[in-house]
Amino acid sequence: MSYLVIARKFRPQTFAAIAGQEHITKALANAILRDRMPHALLLTGPRGVGKTTAARVVARALNCTGRELNTEPGESGAESARDAVEPCGECANCKEIAASASMSVWEVDGASNNSVDNVRELIDSLRSLPPPGSKYKIYIIDEVHMLSTAAFNALLKSLEEPPPNTVFIFATTEPHKIPETVISRCQRHDFRRLPATVIATRLAEIAEAEKVQLDEPVLNFIARKAQGGMRDAQSMLDRLLSFSGGRVDLELAQQIFGVVDHSFFLNLSDAIFTQDPERCFKLLDDAFVQSLDIRHFVADFIAYWRQALLLGTAIEGAATKGVKTDDERLQALLQLSEGEYVDLKSRLADVTAFDLQRLFDIAESTVRSALTSTYPRFVIEAGVSKMATLPSMRDLPSILSDISKQLSGSGFAQPVSGSVSSAKRPVVESMPAPQAGAPQEDKINKQQEAPRASAATDMPQRTDGGSSFSESSADFNPSWQDFVHHVKSRSEVMLAAFLRRVSANKFATGLLELQGSEFDLKSLEESTSLSSLRDCLHSYSGFSNWKIDFKPTEEHVEDSVASMEIKAEKQRKSKIVKDSKEDPLVKAALETFEGSKIETVSVLK
Template sequence: MSYLVLARKWRPQNFEQIVGQEHVTTTLRNAIRTKRTAHAYIFAGARGVGKTTTARILAKALNCAQGPTETPCNQCTSCLEITGSRSMDVLEIDGASNRGIDQIRDLRENVKYTPTQGKYKVYIIDEVHMLTKEAFNALLKTLEEPPAHVVFVFATTEVHKVPITILSRCQRFDFRRIQLNQIVSHLKKMLSGEEVKAEDECLYIVAKKAEGSMRDSISLMDQLIAFSGNSIKADDARQVLGLVDEEMYFKALELVRAHDKPGILSLIDQVAVGGYDLQEFILGWLAHLRKLLLIAAGSGRTAAGEMTPDEQEKFTQQAQGLDDRDILRMANILIDAEATMKRSSQARLILEMACLRLCNLDSTVRLEEVIKLLDQGGDDPEKEEPPAPALKPPQQAKLNVSPIKEEPAEYTAPPQPLSRDFESLWQSLITAVQERHMTAGTCLASARPVGVSDGNLILSFGPQANFHKKSLEDKAYQELIQEETFKLWGQKLKVVCQVEKGQASQTPQVKETPQRLSRQDEIDRRKSEVMESPQLKSFMDAVDGEVV
């Protein structure tokens, strides 16, 4: 007798044996028990998650000698014939090779014949999305009102390609990718029955490679048994599957953080000489960074479900010194390299260039910290030696709005410097005015607040914002703003408008949403003012930095 592969040998024969699809099996079992079985089902999901297997078990449950029953006996003639794919009442059709209208016409002619042995005639059409448009249309009437003895079960990996007219006539079940721990647990049970020993790390490697597909994991394990015999180690799995040891990714990241360019190039040479696929190396490194990103972002529980207990400790230790922004920058470089590698013949050069770029990265520093450092004269208070190059302290913090150079004749006292409290009140004023009058609020949002002096709210406009300036000088708008300033400041402030000379217009584009307009305008204004700082430009040039 020829060898039967493990994927077929260990194929589930009843609903209880199906792994990871409890939401499907429970519904089908209840429907059979309460005699509420539908005439058409569509099973959608990734490869190897149990769609066709569930369809066969459903056919056995309907045609079992003791049924319809939710627990087929697997001993009667009908069950044995369905298991051996010999049943005349259960027809499995490959949608990819029987996709034309002629095949569907033949099916329509055959459905009127009653079953030869069982109670139902079950049509299982795999990869149903491959049928042509004409074939789907020919199936519509039969699918809507089939004979009482016919049940259709469609399986597809691309349910979005199935016409909505077909979906609306079926009960749809979405099969999930099987979780890592469930695959590992099932592999242990299977290997125990096969009298094969395997390291836990090996099982996790196979489960990760399968990407949620139980059939893929069993097929890979069958391959490993052929390679290693009855004792399988993790190194055997990496060698057969062409996977890079996880320790290589830990080492690569440490070399990048240490800016060790010779070390990282030596590591790439080791990977290339070892015969590993360089694109697979990048994908594995990205998967490594993803786990670190989840931990750094506070989602360690999500990452823990994809790691062994030993790996959890290692990842946690490495993530302690990493900022999520740094991980994102490294991941972007690797993603660009992987995309470039697909359309280039110089895979190793692209990987080496990407690794050197990673080594040139410095830790991310918040812009606020840079401004604070510049305000202190370029000296880091935590260090004894000043950083090079030496920077002169700026005359004023760039996060505050610059005061006007010429004071209008309507007031004598200089405007009060803007504080964070004032900026908060300013945003509240814009929101309140916009809620009462959209045009007035939009004009107010386009202004740059200078300060408050002698009962006046001083606003500055760009040379091209003459419309907004004149609008706010209107008496009705003035009274509206005075009412709102009284609620916020406790006094009615008169709006005094002035035009900035020799500067480009700073009037922002009007957004549809009022609150989003004021917030984005404030962010853009602050960023532009900060980036115009000559001290900041000198600092960025000196450290070869970039704003992210």
């Protein structure tokens, strides 16, 4: 069985049958229908995508004599134009051209007939008229870029003044090698690589016609391996069929064309994304054990990372614009089956385009090194290991734009700066300010009639910010903390300093019991301190007759103003720390920098 059996057997005989190049076949059919066929066509594109096939269909369509009997041309629209000019396949011209036996069609391989003499021979033949029964003479030159400069120059004259009813059709994979003077005299059509889905569909049709059972994974496997070339895909199918009795499964296909396929690279990228180099090595080992062809492997390897990069970038771009990804277009662009596309897309949800770019860069340099190395396997292992241990990073512009987006979404209108600082956090709650002014006499009298609870039990309320000593207060409710502030406000700095360190077990009108260290209490008992204290009590309460008791203790005085203030300050700071974690700016930064955490929060004031 020859490799080209299927390609020949299933070569398209009509415009409609040429898969994946509708933009060209419609234009060509339209030109034929309107009798505006240019004298020279230049068909460019990769190998095996239908260029010479299209050239032959054009030749048949131009010279077909059976068509008018079947169809009535003239309907509007390209689609119907194509239907109208399709060669009938039955007339003598159609049959002769299909069999490469027509006198009206010259088909020349530019690679083997590239001399000026070859071209002169061709030009000589231009003088003759088309053979009887044929309207046109058609010259198809394949691989036209292989012609020598002299040959091109000889050809140029004929292109400038083409004989009537002569059509040149040049096909090439490398149009850049053709002189501009030639290109400018041709109507150019660029053939595309075929989407894998188009190839897979065609292979399925062929398999059905050949009564061969092909699993869908096999079709996808071949379609992608062919990299957009229908002829390559058909050659591979030929080869597969020559190995099997009728049923072809993926395992056989992998044995023949290499074990690695899309699922292998999905698994490998899983291991890379989860930073699991050991699993990478295991997967690579499995692949290399099957005496892998390094060239095939690196080509598939870099192709996979290109797919990941393109898709990841598209996902991120769509997310930025707040639109959906154009899955149909992307799937065609990446030449993936629907299932493969969905698989790949789901894996990229958590990977940034920036990281994919970095992974691609490593993959690319790995591939380059592997191709020139004596030890390509080691190079690939080292490269994959590098990819699997790459710390995740974000590029600064995307970080800033993300943060600013999240901030605007949360309504937190703070300009974004490069640094994230807790110093910008709003101050949560300030200490209650000391109350000014003195209570009125009648309130104090009431207080005398019904003494209030001791100051110690009232103090926690004060730290909560409640005011127990405002002018609107109905009762005299002395606050030890207020009193200490009062002392300080009278410039009794030393006295205030000692009072801050002791606690008031009892603080009601006329009665003060202080508890504290022996040293502090002794200092307060000193005559100057004590008289100052009495003065302050009088000015604070308006009441002059105070009984002051001192209760020394060895223990730490928890209720002292100093202790309470330290406690309150601790609470304030821990609230700032807690609030800062809930802060939109900090949250945005945490989400943006994957794996980041708050190490410390410095409260600057």
